[in-house]
Amino acid sequence: MNCEILCVGTELLLGSTVNTNAAELSDLLAGLGVNVFWHTVVGDNPGRLAEAVAIARKRADLIVTTGGLGPTYDDLTKNVLAHAFGREMEYHPEEADFLKRWFAKNTAVPFTENNLQQAYLPERCTVFHNDWGTAPGCAFEQDGVRVIMLPGPPNECIPMFRHCAVPYIKSLSGDVILSHQIRVFGKGESAVEDQLRARMEHMENPSLATYAKVGEMLLRVTAKAHTEAEAEKMCAPVVEMVQRELGSAVYGVDVDSLEALCLTLLKEKGLTFATAESLTGGLIGERFTALPGASAVYRGGAVTYCNDVKAAMLGVEPAILEEKGAVSYETAAAMARGARVAAGADLALSATGLAGPDGDGVHPVGTVFVGLADAERVWVRQLKLGTRRARVRQLAANHAFDMLRRYLQGLPIEQI
C-alpha cells in the first residue's frame, strides 16, 4: 500500500510549528508495511487543499490527513475531502452529545454552536472517536483510495492513529515491514558506501541504506514479509554481514546513540563515571544526562574552561599546564584522573582542545585530546577535528563516549 501523508495547517508553512506528526506517522506506518512515499503540507486554504487531494489520489492508495478537523472557520479538511470524493456530510448525534458533555466537564466557557461542526463527518465513514480531545477523526474508501483523517495536535493525532487507525489499516494490509539500525562511529558515509556498494546496489528486499548523522552514521536494514518472524530471518544475515565488514566501528544494533549504549553497559557492569570538560563546556555531561536514568551511573564532574579552574577543581598540577599547556596529552590525562577522584567515580572522561575560531598560537584549531581514566590506567586520543566549532565539540564528545564504550566492550581504546 502506497501512502501520502497530507498535513493541513498554515502554522506549518509559517515555520512556527515543526511537523512532528509526519515523522511519527511515517514511522508507525512503516511498521505496518505501508510505503510512505510522499509528505505534503498545505495551509488552511480550500483551493490549494483540493489541488493537493487531486494530486494525492492519483498517486497514493492511502491518504492520511492531519489537521483541520476543529470547530473554527478555517478547519476545512473534512469538507474539502468529502467534496473531492463526492460525499455528503453526515451528522453524528452521539458525537454532538459527547462534545456537549466534554465542554460542560472540561471548560468554563459556554458551548457554542460552531463546535457542532465537529459532529459532521463524510457519509458512510468509520468514525474515530477522539478520547484525547474533541474533534473525531474518520476513515473511508472511495474508488480504490483509502482516506484517514486525524486531528492536528500531536497529543490527539498520534494516540488516535495508534488506537483507531492501526487496527483499521491492519485489517487491510498483509505485509509487515521490519528494520534494524546499525550504528557506526569512526568511518565516513562515503567510505562505508565504497566498502559495501557492490552488495548494497542489488539489494531490494531486504534493503540496506546508509544515513549520515552528525559525526557518525547509521545503516538501516529493512525487510518486508508476511510475518515478523520471516522479516527477521531476512534481516539477520545482512546485519551480520555489515558487522563483519565494518568490525568494531559498529558500536551497536538498534541502540539510540553512543551515550545510550554507554548507559546500558555501565548499568550492566555496575560502574559509575565522571567528566572533566574544557572545550566541550558541559556537552558530554549534557548529552549523557539527557538520557532518563543517567543518575544511576553518572556522578558529575567539572567544566574547566580556564587553567586555574583545571588546577582548583581537578588538581591538575600547574607544572603540567605550564610545561605542556592546557591542550596536551598530559593535561587530558590529568583532567581524567582528577575528575575520577574529585567525583568519586570508577571511570572518568576528559576533553581538552581548541574548538575555534581562535587558536592558541601553538596548535591548529581542531586539535583535541580526549582522555579516559580508570583506577589503574589512563588512555588519551589525540584528534584533529577540523575548524567548525559546533562540529569539533560534538565530535570530541562522540570520541569520549566511543572510548568509554570500547573500554566497556573490552576493545582497544585509543585507536578508532
Place this chain on the structure above:
Amino acid sequence: MNCEILCVGTELLLGSTVNTNAAELSDLLAGLGVNVFWHTVVGDNPGRLAEAVAIARKRADLIVTTGGLGPTYDDLTKNVLAHAFGREMEYHPEEADFLKRWFAKNTAVPFTENNLQQAYLPERCTVFHNDWGTAPGCAFEQDGVRVIMLPGPPNECIPMFRHCAVPYIKSLSGDVILSHQIRVFGKGESAVEDQLRARMEHMENPSLATYAKVGEMLLRVTAKAHTEAEAEKMCAPVVEMVQRELGSAVYGVDVDSLEALCLTLLKEKGLTFATAESLTGGLIGERFTALPGASAVYRGGAVTYCNDVKAAMLGVEPAILEEKGAVSYETAAAMARGARVAAGADLALSATGLAGPDGDGVHPVGTVFVGLADAERVWVRQLKLGTRRARVRQLAANHAFDMLRRYLQGLPIEQI
C-alpha cells in the same frame, strides 16, 4: 513570490528524521516576504522526485530543495533537477580542490572518488560554497522559475540558506524587505497575542507576527519599502510599541538568544561567571560555550549530579542537603555561592531540580530551583516546568540565563 519547499530524503519518509529544515526555512522565507504555500517530501527516488518537480514548477515560482547533494549513489537531487530544467551538469574544479583539502584536513578516512560527485552542478548556476560541510548548493533561474538547492543536514542547510540564499533572494525583488526580531522570555504566545491582537490585526505593512519557540517566543516586525531606510522607519514605531507593551519580558531585539545577550553584556561590564548544574547536567555551560568568545567571560563550574559531589566540589554543607534536600531553595543558593568561589568568578548560576521521569517522593517532577550569586547576594527562582524531561532542562537553562541578563540589565531578578 510563491514558494514550495521540496525536501528529498528517504529518512524523512521512514520517520527516522524530523523535517526541521522545512520549518526553519519557512520561518526564514517568511522574514523575506516569500509566501511558502507547499512543503513536499519525497524519498531518494528519481522517478518520484521528477514528478514532484513537475508539480512544483507548475504552481510555485521559487522551489527550494533540501538533501540529496552528497557523495552517495542515492544523492540524486542535482541530476534530477538539472534534467527537469534541461541543463547539463558542469564540473567545478575549485569545488573538487576544496573537497580534497577538506578531507585531508578534517578526516582520517581516505578521499574516495565518489566524493567528486559533489563538484558537479547544473550548468550556469550560482554556486553556494559549503563552509559548513562538503556538498555545495546552488541556485538558477529557468523559464520564470527559481530553483535553490541546499544540503540536507540542518547544520549545513540553514547556515547556507542564511549566508548564500538570503542575499540571492534579496537580489531578486526590487523592494527591500526588512525585518526585526523581538525576543521575549516569560510570556506565552497566547498571552502576548491577547495583549497585542487589536493592534496586530490591522497591520499589513509593516506586519507583526508571533512565533512560539522552545520556552520562549519571538515577534517579527517586517516592512516592505523601496529603500532600507524607509523600511527601517516603518519598523521602528512597531518595535517600540511592542517593547512598551511587553516591558522587561522583551530581552532583546535582533539578538540570537538569552545566552548570546548574556555574553555581550558580560563583556561590556568586564564580569566573569561560573555554573553549578544538577538537573541540567552541563546544559547551561554547553549552551554558553557554544558561543565563540565564551572563554572571555566563562570560567567553568561543576556538574554535580549526586549529593556528595555537590558537597565535595561546591562545598554545599551536608546539613543543607540532609535538612532541605538537594531540590531546595537553600541548595540552589549554596550551589551558586560555592561555584562562584570554586571557579573564582564574579557571578555564578545554579540549577537543581527534577527533570523526570522519576520524582524524589517529595516534589513533583518539574520542580526546579535556579540560583544566581554575586559577591554580596544570592537570588533563587522556584519553578514548576512540567513533566517533559528535555523541556524541563531547556527551560531551567533559559531561566538561569534570564536571571543573569536581568542582573546585568539592572532589572528585578527573581520574578519573571
